[in-house]
Amino acid sequence: xxxxxxxxxxxxxxxxxxxxxxxxxxxxxxxxxxxxxxxxxxxxxxxxxxxxxxxxxxxxxxxxxxxxxxxxxxxxxxxxxxxxxxxxxxxxxxxxxxxxxxxxxxxxxxxxxxxxxxxxxxxxxxxxxxxxxxxxxxxxxxxxxxxxxxxxxxxxxx
Numbered sequence: 001x002x003x004x005x006x007x008x009x010x011x012x013x014x015x016x017x018x019x020x021x022x023x024x025x026x027x028x029x030x031x032x033x034x035x036x037x038x039x040x041x042x043x044x045x046x047x048x049x050x051x052x053x054x055x056x057x058x059x060x061x062x063x064x065x066x067x068x069x070x071x072x073x074x075x076x077x078x079x080x081x082x083x084x085x086x087x088x089x090x091x092x093x094x095x096x097x098x099x100x101x102x103x104x105x106x107x108x109x110x111x112x113x114x115x116x117x118x119x120x121x122x123x124x125x126x127x128x129x130x131x132x133x134x135x136x137x138x139x140x141x142x143x144x145x146x147x148x149x150x151x152x153x154x155x156x157x158x
């Protein structure tokens with residue numbers, strides 16, 4: 001969706017709003033304000049051992065990932081995938097998923113969401129953990145994300 005005052009967005013390498021969460025970082029490349037609410041995209045680098053969010057689902061959001069460097073481990077509908085560079089993962093609404101960096105090296109990937117709006121979660125997460133130190137726990141990330149079309153997956157026994 002474009003509006004009469006829409007402008008092209010061109011970001012040089014390293015460009016975009018930078019958000020730090022512990023030793024992990026992301027740069028927002030596309031968001032609600034620049035895409036008419038259609039898409040969010042970030043370039044993210046997760047520190048070694050980053051625990052990731054708890055298993056969760058989105059009701060409207062398509063959550064997509066493209067691995068650039070390292071190995072990003074996903075659990076999608078109970079299946080574990082070690083996603084190496086060049087791997088694309090598209091998680092449709094209602095699909096239980098999570099991800100983590102279980103390796104000893106950073107992992108870098110693009111995260112795309114449609115519709116847009118997840119940039120609010122990223123900004124809030126960055127603010128909540130701007131003091132540095134240990135990365136947020138999965139429960140802490142889940143509490144913030146619950147305001148952004150994110151809900152914890154039902155436990156298997158329920």
